[in-house]
Amino acid sequence: MRRLSALGTAAVAAGLAMAMSAPAAGATPRTTSAPPSPVPSPQAAAAAADKLVASGSERIHRSPKDVIVRRGVTQGAGGLQYVSYERTYDGLPVHGGDFVVATDASGRVLSTSIAQIRPLSVSTTPKLSAARAAEISRGRLGAAARVSQPRLTVLAEGSGRLVYETVVDGSRDGRPARLHVLVDAATGAVVEQWDEVRDADDDLSYYHGGSQNPTHIDTTASGGSFTMRDAKRPGISCANTSGTVYSGSDDAWGDASGTSLETACVDAMRAAAAEFDMVRSWLERNGLNGSGRGWPMRVGLSQANAFWNGSYASFGRNSARTRQATSTDVVAHELGHGIFQNTPGGSGGGNEKGGLNESTGDIFGALTEWYLNEPRVGEQFSGTTALTNYDPPDYLVGEEVDLVGDGPIRNMADPSAVGHPNCYSSSVPRMEVHAAAGVQNHWFYLLAEGSSPGDPNNGRPNSPTCNGATVTGVGIQKAGRIFMETLNLKTSTWTHSLARRASLQAVLNLVAVGKATCTDFTRTRDAWNAVNVPAASGEPATCTN
Known part of the structure; x- marks a missing residue:
C-alpha cells in the first residue's frame, strides 16, 4: 500500500483533485445496449462524500489519530459514483482502513462500504527490528529473493495491530512472484501475505474461427507497417515474452495453428477487445481499468499456465504443447485480475481475498464469452456454419485449452465436478485460492442462470444448491x-x-x-x-x- 499524504479533515471537507476521463468507444454488442445513464458529476459526489467524512459520522470509525484522504471517484452503472478513501493512523498507512462512499449521479449519498469495525487505538512503537522483519519475509521465497525496506503499517484488525509490510521479489514454481508479507511488529509472526502475480485484415485465430473463418483484430498502422496495438482500445497490445510488440509489413496475422505465437496474439487481442467492449456496453465501465484503458499482453510463456503480474498478462500453452492458453475465458480471466486490482480496495489482502480475486477472473471470462456469443459446432454464425475452433459461451474455465489434459480447470455451475467446493465453510478462507474460487463462482452462476435452467447443450446446466432451495436467476x-x-x-x-x-x-x-x-x-x-x-x-x- 502506498504511504498516504498527510491531508487533514479541512482538506477533505474542501475537496481534493480528481482524475477523470471520457467514456471509451467500443463496438456495438450483439445484444441490446442499456439506455443512456444520467451524466454523473464527480465533483458533486466528492463534495457530498467529503461532507459525510468531515461530519464525524460514526460509521467511518475515525480516531483522533486518523488522517483520511480521498483517492478518486469511479463511475458505475446508471450514473452511480464511488468515492474511495484511505487513512493513516499516527502517520502510518492503515491496511483495511479504506472505505467507499456511493452516490447517485447528482452526488446524493446512497451507501458506504467499510470493513473496519471500530476506531483504532494501538501503539506504533515496534518491539521487533525492521531487519528481523526483512529476514522473516525473505524466508517466504528463499535466500535469493530481493526484499524491500520493511515499512511499519497498522492493520485494521479489532482496535489495530502494528505490522511491518515488506515486498519480496523472487520466483516460485518457475514463474515470477512479488509477495507482500505482513509481519507482526511485536511477535514476528507472519500475519498475512499475498502475491501480486496472479496465475492462468484477414487474421487467422485458433479459438475464433480458425482457418475456415478468419476473424478481425484492430491494430495500428504507421509508416507502412502494422503493430499489434489496438488503435480503438488504448493500452491493449500483444508482444513476445520480452515485451516486444508484434509487427509486420501487412495487416494479416497468424496461421490458425495451436503452436503459432502470432496466432496466440490474434486470439488474445480478439478476447481483450471483446472484454473491453463488454464492460462498456453491459457494465457501463470506462475501459478495463475504469479510466478508458486496457493492458498489454505477452505470449510464449514456456509453461502450462497464464498469469497477471500487476501490469500485464502473460500466456503460456497447454501441457501437451498443442494449444496456446489464449482462449476467450483465459484471456478475460487474467485481465479480470486487472479489473479487480483497479477497483476500490485493490488486489492486496489475505488468502480469502485471493480466492475471491480468482473467482473474479472466472466471472469476467464467462461474461466475455457470453458477450461474444460465438457458435457451437453446426450453428450458423456470420453467414457460415461453425465446424470447429470457436469458444462458445458457457460457465467452464479453460475447457478449450485443455491445460493439463483433464478438460476444464473450473466449473462454475458445479465446482465439485473438478474437486472444488460448491458451498462456503470455515475451511474456504484458508483453501488454495483457485479451489476457493468455487464458492463465489457458484453464487454467480446461480445469480445469472438459477438452479434449474436445464439447457446443458447451450452452456446452462442445472446447478445444485447447498440448502436444497430452488433459485431463479436474473440473467x-x-x-x-x-x-x-x-x-x-x-x-x-x-x-x-x-x-x-x-x-x-x-x-x-x-x-x-x-x-x-x-x-x-x-x-x-x-x-x-x-x-x-x-x-x-x-x-x-x-x-x-
Missing part, C-alpha cells in the same frame, strides 16, 4: 452489472461475507437509479444463501422499489 448481463457494482464497493480486507453484504447494497444502489428491482435484491440474497455464505453484520435486510 447474465444483469448478474454482471450487480457484480461490477459490488466490486466498486470493495475494500482491502475482502471476505465472502463482505462481498455478500456489498452485493446486496449494490442492488439497492442500482434500484435507486432505476437499473434494478427488489426482485433482483431477493434473487441476489437467495443465491448467497444457496452457497451457504453467512450474512454479514449490518447487511441490508429489505428493499423498497
Whole structure:
C-alpha cells in the first residue's frame, strides 16, 4: 500500500483533485445496449462524500489519530459514483482502513462500504527490528529473493495491530512472484501475505474461427507497417515474452495453428477487445481499468499456465504443447485480475481475498464469452456454419485449452465436478485460492442462470444448491452489472461475507437509479444463501422499489 499524504479533515471537507476521463468507444454488442445513464458529476459526489467524512459520522470509525484522504471517484452503472478513501493512523498507512462512499449521479449519498469495525487505538512503537522483519519475509521465497525496506503499517484488525509490510521479489514454481508479507511488529509472526502475480485484415485465430473463418483484430498502422496495438482500445497490445510488440509489413496475422505465437496474439487481442467492449456496453465501465484503458499482453510463456503480474498478462500453452492458453475465458480471466486490482480496495489482502480475486477472473471470462456469443459446432454464425475452433459461451474455465489434459480447470455451475467446493465453510478462507474460487463462482452462476435452467447443450446446466432451495436467476448481463457494482464497493480486507453484504447494497444502489428491482435484491440474497455464505453484520435486510 502506498504511504498516504498527510491531508487533514479541512482538506477533505474542501475537496481534493480528481482524475477523470471520457467514456471509451467500443463496438456495438450483439445484444441490446442499456439506455443512456444520467451524466454523473464527480465533483458533486466528492463534495457530498467529503461532507459525510468531515461530519464525524460514526460509521467511518475515525480516531483522533486518523488522517483520511480521498483517492478518486469511479463511475458505475446508471450514473452511480464511488468515492474511495484511505487513512493513516499516527502517520502510518492503515491496511483495511479504506472505505467507499456511493452516490447517485447528482452526488446524493446512497451507501458506504467499510470493513473496519471500530476506531483504532494501538501503539506504533515496534518491539521487533525492521531487519528481523526483512529476514522473516525473505524466508517466504528463499535466500535469493530481493526484499524491500520493511515499512511499519497498522492493520485494521479489532482496535489495530502494528505490522511491518515488506515486498519480496523472487520466483516460485518457475514463474515470477512479488509477495507482500505482513509481519507482526511485536511477535514476528507472519500475519498475512499475498502475491501480486496472479496465475492462468484477414487474421487467422485458433479459438475464433480458425482457418475456415478468419476473424478481425484492430491494430495500428504507421509508416507502412502494422503493430499489434489496438488503435480503438488504448493500452491493449500483444508482444513476445520480452515485451516486444508484434509487427509486420501487412495487416494479416497468424496461421490458425495451436503452436503459432502470432496466432496466440490474434486470439488474445480478439478476447481483450471483446472484454473491453463488454464492460462498456453491459457494465457501463470506462475501459478495463475504469479510466478508458486496457493492458498489454505477452505470449510464449514456456509453461502450462497464464498469469497477471500487476501490469500485464502473460500466456503460456497447454501441457501437451498443442494449444496456446489464449482462449476467450483465459484471456478475460487474467485481465479480470486487472479489473479487480483497479477497483476500490485493490488486489492486496489475505488468502480469502485471493480466492475471491480468482473467482473474479472466472466471472469476467464467462461474461466475455457470453458477450461474444460465438457458435457451437453446426450453428450458423456470420453467414457460415461453425465446424470447429470457436469458444462458445458457457460457465467452464479453460475447457478449450485443455491445460493439463483433464478438460476444464473450473466449473462454475458445479465446482465439485473438478474437486472444488460448491458451498462456503470455515475451511474456504484458508483453501488454495483457485479451489476457493468455487464458492463465489457458484453464487454467480446461480445469480445469472438459477438452479434449474436445464439447457446443458447451450452452456446452462442445472446447478445444485447447498440448502436444497430452488433459485431463479436474473440473467447474465444483469448478474454482471450487480457484480461490477459490488466490486466498486470493495475494500482491502475482502471476505465472502463482505462481498455478500456489498452485493446486496449494490442492488439497492442500482434500484435507486432505476437499473434494478427488489426482485433482483431477493434473487441476489437467495443465491448467497444457496452457497451457504453467512450474512454479514449490518447487511441490508429489505428493499423498497
